[in-house]
Amino acid sequence: MSVRKDTIFQQFLAPLFENFLIDGEALKQFKQSINWEKESDRLTNPSVTYPDYYQSQNFHGIKGGYLNPEAPVSYDPITQHVLPPNETIVRQGLIDRIRVKPRRILDLGCGTGSTTLLLKKAFPNAEAIAVDLSPYMLVAAELKAKKAGLDIQFRHSNAEATGFPDQSFDLVTASLLFHETPPEVAQTILNESFRLLRVGGEVIVLDGNQKALRQTEWLTEIFEEPYIKAYAAASVDKWMTKAGFAEVQTDDWWWVHQISRGIKPIVKNTSTSASSQTRVSYNNPTNDHSAGLPAPA
C-alpha cells in the first residue's frame, strides 16, 4: 500500500518537522541504538494475531503502520508537537479525571507508554500493566519506563481480548487509541474494559474531540489516519453506555481533545451481583473534576 501524499502533514508540515522541529541525528542514533528485531521478538506474544484493520493500513504515513520499527522512533518527537497546547497538559487531563484509588491499572494501546508512565507516577503503589499490538512500540515503552525507574509490565496483546481475568482492574485507560480503530473495534475494546473492571472501577478515554473533528474537517486530514472520519462521526459516550458503563460523561479538553469517563455500576440480580464483587475505593469522591475545565484554546 502506498503512502498518502495528500495529508496536511505530508504537504506542509513534514518539511517543517524535518528541518526545524525534529533532531534527525538524534532520531537516527535512537534507531541504531536498539536491535529492534531482537527486542521485539523478546516481547512478541506468538499467540497474537493482527486484526485486518491494523495490518492492512498505513498510519501517519508509515508503511505497515505500527508494525514497522520506524513508528516508535518518530512517535514521541512528533507527538510532542501535535497535542495543543502541550503534550504533558493534555495527558495530565486524563490523570486528573481519575477518581478511584487504583490498585491495578491497565493502559490499553499504550504505544510508547507516555500516558502509562504518568499513571504509574500518579499511583506509585498500584500495579501498572500496559498492552499494545505493536511489539516495536512496546520496546520503546519498556525502555522509557526503565530509564524513568518505573516498574510497569508491558504486554503484547490485543485490547479487544486481553486475556486478563474478569474484574481484575480498578482503572482502565486508553489514550489516543480510538481515532485509530474502526468504531466496532472501539466498541469491542470498551466491552472488554467493562469485563475487566471491578464494580465501581473506572474507564477513562482521552482522544480527539469528536464534535470539533466533525465541525472542522481539515482536522481529520492532518495525518494519514484511516479511521478518523468514522471516529469523528461516532460517540465515545454512546460506546461506553452500550458497553454498560454508568455516569458516562465526555468533557472537551483544549478544544481539539476530549476526555470521557464511565464507571462500572453495581449490577443487581445477576450472578455477578455487587455482594460477590470487590468494590474499589475512591481518591476523593467530593472532588468534582467536571467543573473548572479551562476554556477551549
Ligand SMILES: C[S@@+](CC[C@H](N)C(=O)[O-])C[C@H]1O[C@@H](n2cnc3c(N)ncnc32)[C@H](O)[C@@H]1O
Ligand atoms: C496513536 S497510538 C497511541 C499510543 C499511546 N496510548 C499514546 O497516548 O501516545 C495508538 C496505539 O494503539 C495501538 N493499537 C491499535 N489497535 C490496538 C488494539 N486493538 N490493541 C492494542 N493496541 C492497539 C497501536 O499499536 C498504537 O501503539
